[in-house]
Amino acid sequence: MHDLLRDMGREIVRKESINHPGKRNRLWHHKDIYQVLKKNTGTEAIEGISLDMNKVNREIHMNSYAFSKMPKLRFLRFYGDKNKCMVSHLEGVPFAEVRHLEWPQCPLKTLNICAEKLVSLKMPCTKVEQLWDDVQNLVNLKEIDLHSSRSLRKLPDFSQAENFLRLDSCLSLTVTHSSIQYLNKLEVLSLHRRESLRSLPTSIHSKCLKELHFSGCSNLKNF
Template sequence: MISLETLGRDIVRQENFKEPGERSRVWLHDEAFDILETHTGTKKVEAICINFESESPACSLTSEEFANLSNLKFLQMDFTKLDGDFKGRLLKLRWLRWNGCLRIFRPTNFHLKNLVILDLSRSEVTEAWEIWNYIKIARKLKVINLTGCKSIVRTPDFSAHVTLERLILRGCSKLKEIQGLGRLELLMDLDLSECESLVRRLPNISSAYEKFKVSCSLE
């Protein structure tokens, strides 16, 4: 029996069998990497998925590979490196999944003001990671996922993200402090499971926080 996911991808593939860069969504890794490498993507592409294996050396992409993808709203680029000036790039991006990104952050002008979901699971991010300076302007951000980020000891200050509804820090084994949590009045889901180094308590639970779904123990 064909799954809905498979059926949906087949329908998208029918938009243009021969030219993946003319489709709205490019789910297959080989096709996605090819249109980036050959600069054959177009403004029709709204979603693109690249997923290198975690044990492979990180592949490097530059801002030029995204020059023609002006309507990109979903980007998955697991275990890749970025470089270059992203001014005018990725302006419509809503969802960024960048699992396995490295500690060294090279892109400039990486402004993601329309971002809603940020997934940096299994990455080398720290409080000082440069991307946080760019994420501050994302006034629509609702989800941050840092699952398995084992290098992070102290989170960046989340107080600027007052729209945040879901914060996932599961498996951040070195995490000791969460900054700005008390300002997140819209937060509904906080996952601190497997954060065994977390020594500071959550803010006092007021009526604004009674709706938290906290899936952790701080004992």
């Protein structure tokens, strides 16, 4: 029954604009998404994109304005064994309404976005060196997963984020932001294989902490 309802819903969405997928509110078929991102034909109608990159036969080389025409985008999920979505940087103010952002092996070096409505950020194995520069109100952010992002050097202020922070194998990150100690709803802090990590804040004031992983942090001196 679930699959039948899903397929029925997708068919309704497809009929919104049969010949112009960029005018639909949700995109999930890899050929439609390829067309929209490659040719930059997205519109403000798009609210969700879910792309299985394993189904894409070739890389999608997007221009820097690929998301600039999608101001209502709330859900962006790229998933699969290998990143197929290539872009060197993003222009404009992308992702201002995004709640869920998932992009493993993301090629961007910076992710300078408006993150105040983000609930979940999943970007493992990326080339990101730093996230946003400014202090943002991250009260909605529940989950952060940047594990194996080996170029990550700088973290933003996470003082209002909650629940889950994963930074395993971020080998270039020598220190963590002091805001980690004020994550009073933090449940999981995973720093596995952070060989360059030398120190952490002197205390973590979380009443909800359930898991703390330090294995492989061979140079950690102070905690």
